[in-house]
Amino acid sequence: MGEEVSETLEYTPASLIKRRTIRPKCANKSKDKIIIGELPTRPIPKSIVEASLLAYILTAKFVDHLPLYRQIQRFKREFGWEVAQSTMCDWVDSCCQLLDPLYNTLKQKILESDYIQADESPIKVLDKDKKGSTHQGYQWVYRNPLQGLVLFNYHKGRGQHGSKEILLNYQGYLQCDGYQVYDKIGQQQGITLVGCLAHARRKFFDAKDNDSTIVNKILEQIQKIYLEEREIKKIAKEDLALKQKLREEKIAPKLEQIKTWIEAQSIKVLPKSAVGKAMSYYLNQYPKIKAITLDPRLELDNNLIENAIRPLALGRKNYLFAGSHKGAQNIAIMYSLFASCKINNVNPQEWLRDVLEKIPDYNIQKLEELLPNNWIQNHK
Template sequence: MSAIEPSQELSRLRAELSCAQAHALETEAELARVRAVNADLQARNAHLELMNEKMRRDKYGASSERRRVLDQFEIAFEEAEADASAAEMEGQIAAARTTSVAPFTRKRATRRDFPADLPREDIVIPAPEQCPCCGSGSLSRLPADITETLEKVPARHKVIRTIREKVSCRRCEKISQPPAPFHVTPRGMFGPHFLANLAFQKYGLHQPLNSQRDRLEAEGIPISLSTLADQIGAISVVTRPLFLLLEAHVLGGDRLHADDTTLPLLARYKTDIARIWDYVRDDSPFGGLSPPGVVCYYSRNRKGEHPRGHLAGYGGILQVDRFAGFNEMFRQSTMTRANCWAHSRRQFFELVDVARQLKRKKGKPPIVSPLAMEALEQIDRIFAIEHTINGQSAAQRLQVRQDSVAPLVRDLEVWMRRHLGLLSRHDAVAKAIAYMLNDWEGFTAFLGDGRICLTNNAAERQLRGVARGRKAWLFVGSDRGGERAAMMYSFFGSARLNGIDPLAWFTDVLARIADIPQGQLHELLPWNWKAAQQTQIAELAA
């Protein structure tokens, strides 16, 4: 009796565990469904607001302000539509894991046929020659199913018609047809190159979707803004697993560059200032072999809790500026802080920059600080030596720094401490000196580790595109829109860091990502993709 009871208890516990797991999956699917419904309602509401604003502006608005106001409403609608599409796909993925929760499908406008004058290219998938059911060769042909997908080719568009032949068996009356090919986004309306170009134009070249829509209409291809935004939302869901692999690689580096920049966020009756944070892994300055990469994150504000969350558990070297939000993070972790000398140098340079002063203080004579000039000359001598060891091994860099750079840094410290005691604390030179001396340990960390760079320019370079883009798209329309933008900046920034064409790479990613096994997904990372391309070229040349 005692030998049976443990077995029964184990079976009961397994049954309860299975039931709990099924219940958890159902709850997750129901939650995803609710999110999809809410996102769909928000997209519909944004569309109604856009239509209302268009009618109101057409009737009452001054012509000079119509376009600017409508641009704002269209970008907000674009983000809401992309949110709804992404939530729909996430809900469908969650529902597929259960048997009791039905997926939510958005109601969309009836699909319009593509213009008849666009060239067509037929891809015929032949039907089986024998019945898969009974093996009979007595087959009769039925009308084939045709799916039209808009694809982009250089300098022109074309519609690819995928014709799946269908046959019926005369003996067993079984209808056979090859399966439909994979399409990147639902309904198979657009090809991978078209979608990659859509995303790259928006996030890589900073061209909003409403501008892309206008360009397509000028080329004779009328596609609604909601349809284009729908595709962006779907792309973000499809490529999410690849982003997680990229994130794991970048945050696994021994040394990272970190920075942030502003990102205007559309809010009710105003524009909030959100942030984009970037973390760059680039080992090339000290001859490292690991491929470079960048991951970006979005946050609603600039609180220090965000970088602490991004780098939870990280214990390597972090190169940053003197942003106070990082201070608590370094106190709570084993990370090594390495401050940026370019930031400190800039403060001295501004005090001797005649052109900048003339531009800012029109009509006033420029003032050149002799002390700032002296500090700048000492710092530039350090930069000159650092320039000669860029790309050498960490051990070689460390040796040169100990022999040649450390004496210059000691002389600079003595000079700064001497003059700081002679200047008023409100003096501009005193403030520039205090900026360095208040965290001198962070500024001198590079003297004890050859992997550390003198500046944080690697992170700043990755955010230049965001700064340029702000002038084109004005703001992001939602928090999820900011998260999508951060993920796409990560993709295209990593591709550029690895010296490959972001558009060509992303096109291949979208063409292959659903068919590739999960264990081989790493092959689509930029550096692995580049190596595979080079291997193919070498084989063809041979």
């Protein structure tokens, strides 16, 4: 008669395992000294914490947005293990110091590309010079769409100095929104600014209540551009020459038509109205938006980098602020590496455990091998 199979799920709690390393002592009579076996290399020397536990703590904080004090409460509740918050903070700081050379390698690989997307997001930081208040810092974010790498770089302000310092010797396409700092950076020789169609669309979408007739017309045209792009990707696939040809034939004319139509309609609306500002934004950004069609590798918008920033926004709601400017840069290190893991479909906890075990003794000239996009190829 056969059998009936029913499958259900149970939960088995995680466990903390105490590892004991026993090293025999030997007496060397000829040299009159005692010899003892060497300890295995650990991420943090003279500490009880192993790479697997560090990977869990850091993943819980920066991927699952679980602040350290909540993790401490869970460890106490589930395992009866009490650890001081200052100790756990020291562990996080030590890991960031250990990962800093890998972070710099990541930065170098992104800047070697000729296509970068850029954006920025605020973060509150406790500042000893501003007692009773927080400092408004910024995480500047750079994404290399071609290699699937993301870089967060903390800076105390939103002025051009932070981004200009990073992009000082950069040569290539820089895709960004209409923030004026990028226009100043784009004046550097060798940089071609590329616009974001999604930002332009958002301006019109927010102006819907102001003049729905004009807005709906433009949103309809932008939607057609995205549908054309989807079809072009299906047809061309990896054929960049064909993709470029189809974009010039189908997308470039539509971008021009929107510009022409806006110019004709702009005299009918108030310049300072919501729809008037949206029109001005599109016209001002048009040279950069049109630049999307210069290279088939370029995306229509910056949505992918905004997806990379989302964990930062979720994290802010949980831990509210960074404890110091150094802490904010530590946050940048971890978000850079974990965002790169996400793009490359890498399990962040497995990746970090493996990296923390290897990196203390790893050849600094070969650190690129540990970046998530290369790590996944060696662990398939």
